Amino acid sequence: MTSFASINEDLILNILKRLPALSFASAACVSKSWNQICNQILYKPKFASAFSLNPDEKVALEEVVNKVLSEPIRPHFAIANVIGSGVDLSERLNFLATKLGFQTPIIVSCTSGIMGRDAVTDEHREVMLEEYWVDGESNPCNGIILTVGFLPGLKVDAIPLFQPRKGCRATMVDNFVMDIKDYATSISGCASPVGIIMFGDEDADQKPVMEKLDHAMSSDTIIIGDERAQFLYRNGVESRNDYESSEYFSAAVALVFARDRDKPCGTGEIQFHAALSSGVSAVGPRYKAVSVKKIVSGTGHTTWLTARREGEHEIQDGQRILDDINNELVNQVGHPDLYIGVTEQRRCFIGSQKSRVMTFLVFHGVMGGDQEYLFADGVGIRTGDYFQFYHPDPSAALSSCSNVSKNFRNLNLDWSSRNCLHARGVYDNVCNKELVGGFVFSCCGRGESFFERCNVDSSPFLDNFPGFPMAGIFCRGEIGRGFSVFNADEGQEERTSHCCLHVYSAVYLLVSYTPAHP
Template sequence: MSFDHTRLAKMPYLFWIRPRTLMLLHALRSSKSCRIMISTTMEEKPKEAKTPMTGFASINEDLFQNILKRIPALSFASAACVSKSWSRNCNQILYKPKLASAFSLNPVQKVALEEVVNKVLSEPIRPQFAIANVIGSGVDLSGILDFLAAKLGSKTPIIVSCAGGIMGRDAVTDEYKEVMIEDFWVDGASNSSFGIMLAVGFLPGLKVDAIPLLRPRKAQGVAMVDKFVMDIRNYAALVSDSTSPSLIIMFGSEKTDQKPVMEKLDHAMSRETIVVGDERAQFLYRSGIESRNVYYGSVDQYFSDAVALVFARDQNRPSGTGEIHFHSALSSGVSAIGPRFKAVSANEIESETGLSTWLSVRREGGQEILGGQRIIDDINNELGNQTKLFIGVSEQRKCFVGPEKPRQMRSLAFHEVMGGDVEHLFVDGVGIKTGDYFHLYHPDPSAALSSCSNISKNFRNLKLDWSFRSCQLHAARGVGEKEVIGGFVFACWGRGESFFGHSNVDSSPFLDNFPGVPMAGIFTYGEIGRGFSILNTDFESGQEDKTLCFCVHVYSTVYLLVSYTPAPIEH
């Protein structure tokens, strides 16, 4: 028995078909009862239709759809190819958005990949995008990307990245876990351990693609940030009626400072655009548009300094499509300590370990220049222990994209304190200017725990508010109840069980309020979060102006909810 895989691959469904599924479907299609049902639904009246139908042909559409809903995605894709009638039934099943996620800690990479793919494709879904986050040593990102592209389709936007940890449900046991990469090191199996979190989504009414931030390979090449921002705006304008997309999920290179990139995005996008992600990661990606792809190990003239998975509303979406909304929240894990300081001078230094800034500082309103080591010692004495410290710099800069007129932007940027001497305070990164003001911050588990609790309460209140509004809208216009279909979590790698003293704290707002909803979470090396639609930051900013925008965070957790409201019922 032969089958034209080329024809099937051109259809907008999954196209990795199992031979046993093909045999079953061909048998069904070639059977007498199946031919009767197919031809009848296509309004071709065969002679057999005059007699009462029995067997498969007598199944009504409700029961037929109920059967289709229960088969795996790969078999579902095959079923959609049987006939126009079957395809129509499959489309009716996939009118709602869906997120599916799972992780595996199987040390054999190929087995782990098979486990997560089989789990996310265990029910009907039409993959519109995929995000895979891996932990372990010696990870083959290129092989993982190729494997997922073969399973999900070469035109499906895919991002594969290394993370500091993963959180979600096990593909085999369905047990919920937060797993840090340090857990492998503790077990002494870092050379053989592997973990992967896979999230696959289908969001009808939205268009999705991966757009890279490119940097020329030539010596001293500078990342083309303006082009990156304009590529995102142009894509949004092409598929929707706005230059600002609804959501951007970003993954930045571990060698690139994403603060300037986020400043440009914050300037260029409307306040409704949410941006979340991982500031520093090893990653590979595949865009739905071949010309955007920069392949690992190729002789292409560009590097990828970041990649953005862009979600924009489809201006050509079919009538009757429901509404998808994104909601974000931030749990801060740092508290301000000590007085406010002013940078008297700021000298940028380049070394083998990267870029840093040497600051000479004084207290706000004071005249004495303070040594960096003295400042660090005073804070450690106050806290009673040695701890990480950060400075939060209040910046006011002119920002523009391309030929646009510059606009003043006020933001808060975090830099880790690396040390100090009798004259200077050493901090990671650059971009600090003479005259900038800053506070010192330290990781605070108590503040983070309180913040997570407040977010959980806000999620609960959000559910109650949605339920109340849905009742009103259903009575007035026949609109169905709003529901959360999934979400993502981006938590700082410094949090987790070692930070709080017990596990699953960062996941608790999801687990407490949406226990059966698919969620994919990672521990990042710099969490990105912009455009919070739920006011719950509980950010201990001391005397800082709370109107300052801050997009790249430290010791925080960023939450993203995806909700869906069905279209009004037509009367």
Template sequence: MENKKRSSPSPSTTNKKESKGFCLMNNDLLQNILSRLPATTFASAACVSKAWNATCNRVLSRPRLSSAMSLNPSPRVALQEVFDKVMSEPIRPHFAIASVGPGFNLKDVLQFMVEKLGSRTPIILSSVSGIIGRDALTHEFSEVKWTSGNADDEVSTNTGIVLNVGYVPGLKVEAIPLLQQKKTPQGSMIDKFVMDIKSYTSSMSGCTSPVAIIMIGDADVDQKPIIEKLDYAMSSETIIVGDERSQFVYRSGDVSRNVSSSLKCSPDAVALVFARDRDKAHGVEDIEFHFALSNGVSAIGPRLKAASVKVSNSESVTWLTAKREGQHEVLDGQRMLDDINYEMENHMECVDLYIGVTRLRNCSVGSDKPRLMASLALHGVVGGDEEYLYVDGVGIRTGDYFQFYHSDPKTALPSCRNVSSTFRNLKLEWDTKSSHSTSAGANATDKKETFGGFIFSCCGRGDPFFGHLNADRSPFLNVESSPFLENFPGVPLAGIFCGGEIGRGYVSLTAHGGQEEGSARCHLHVYSTVYLVMSYTPAAVH
């Protein structure tokens, strides 16, 4: 019998068989496989077919924050380590925030991130005093501050990096800068900055106040008038957190917002704006932001009233004399410092000293009607002599009331524990509501869950700040992060040590929302730790 040569199947037949095989794959199995892919491969898989795209959407049915830290001495290696870690699981980058030590070149890191995440992803990158996070390779959590010395309680390396990539369905995110032009008054540019945020938010959500803002300010620019305008213009529900003084670069999703050489301007601040998406798909969870504050200063001495004020604009220093409330005697700087030193039992050299000035000012944005705003502004004490008390910053007027404050770990530690207790009560409240919903017939997955958090802590705090409170002088480890780690174990958390902490949240999780005097609220803090907790409520299943 003649042997007949078997013909090979055509390519089209093979493709049909393979396609049929994928179609026969169990949906649960396919979802399990796709959920294990790294982010870039996952993005490609979502383009295979409508069915695969639908399965990928189910994998990313909930918001995510992916975070990683590296202390590798090579900046290039450290950058690659954190990027590989945050992108090791499925995620669609809606925003990215990175913080680095002084050993990094900011422009090089930004270029790397744009190439990896795409030019449409809003990115903020800043150089900071220290970082907080979980190591990309060892998974150990740590709080690290930079130093050029060899102190045992600090890390001498300056090449650390912490990277955060967020996926927040139901929200729109954009990086909006405050661009300062040389010949334009700062007040006009601040008004434009605020109106840009309101305009973007309105276009995305239909209202003018975003859910939250993460803001980074330039170290050489006074952020007080900027925060004052934002406080005036935004709803009391808008949370604002961030770093008051930093070096930063950014990239907006809207290319027209990015700095170019032709614009002849520089950014005084940049705001990462989170706005509700009025066009969000049905079934997308509601994301919420929660604000908490650990205070680290204590008031000391009587309430004083500024009797005379002089300003050195070139040095951004204010000279002042004062009177005690209800008295006529004018106190010079040395007299005021002597009185505070007596109150502190001659231990003033061990603390940082500030004055908290209660400001009542008319505030407006653009053509809006001015409104009287009360705020508490903290100014660092530079020194004093037989003429004046010298403090950092400007904006103090004759007749303003103020009080002295000093850095105080004995206040900060209980305050930190109070935040932890409040987080614990918050979890209990969520569990109770979930239990009631389940007993009423709702789906058990309706429980509110935390999916990420950010910490902005003063560079003067950290483990050494609290160390001497232990009788054996043993260090406290990860004090700033402990409220979050204790209550939300396993949830991504990252943070930085700042040159000044921005924290505005009228509905604070903590009972004491900071250094307050009457109705005056403080939004630019010192020796504090600001917490931003991100949660979501899964859509109800009917």
């Protein structure tokens, strides 16, 4: 022990930084001096991500866990996304809690596809949920992607939205928003967190949730996520892990990132940056809803409506409206999905707080029409609302994705130039900023079949930040709020209206880090 204790501190540092995460954590507990050395090694934020397509589910889970824990990291949160049908999420959640610690907030969800680097080959891939035939039987493609983050200067926790299975749900949404605000206030002194990664239940309507959040949060709070998913979660506080009962279910869960006002001196600043690649184009004139009926059935909620063209007096039925739009789309084949983007002016408030009028752009899937009504998926449309038709457009999506990549490139160049100045000793008004990692939430209608080429949705990351950890999923509804930096290519209506729930889009999140000045 005497000879080992006399080893040079630099040599100990060189040994410790090569340890996997679990051994590194044990080494940090050996002595105060070793703990200080470990803190020197792991002082900056870090992301680790990996996916596996191993057909053995347990092996796949072990592969991604071993990969993300192969280097020193202290898990502040974890997100695991699984593709496949009939998946036991609870088994994966319990395994991750055992490996990452029971105080680590964890969200596990089912998704339509994943994108990232293979845990074994380190090859980047985008993989969609598909079924293939082997010996006359259908077999689902299974896979998992795991992301673990260490974000010093922030605190993270998972906050659920519980809703009653029957009865009014509006007050529960208010409670959910206030829970987020209270958590952020307790950590940072500010009611709006830095960012939120959210997963919504596949059977719950997230529109009123996002309207309330958009109203309540500062414009600086970025919110991204998956609108419709199966998920399970764990809080950072074990006593709060109350799962759904016969009376309540988890309609959503928010992974909340709040600045730590008690962070250690010398800790740098973490910043979230959001971007959106839109995949739809407007078609035809604007319409004004004239008569609206809300239809509730066992299969879901729909809206029946008639409308007139903007500036005209004649009321048109659903079939005539669709005939006009189909004539506009005569050369568009292969992507039959059609949406109406409804401009809604609504008065928003939380509890007894003062309300304000906000304008939202809300997408509703078009379900058809007849000689009387146009049928739209969902509810919330009112008489007098204006709407326009939108259709999936691969060309527009490619152009939009290219614009995101260009803005990422400009951001990277700006960071690089600032870092060069910093390296030369020019500290005044210069931020030495670097990328930590990022996420992508892309529509499951995109991917290789949509673009007729692979890895398009990943390309803004791959082209500008190669080698940095990135995790992505293909989902059935993209949550995205906070595009003040990169939405210059959007139309005037989209810039003036709040749009938090998107269709055929890809939502990007970059996490950057600025070290504290010496």
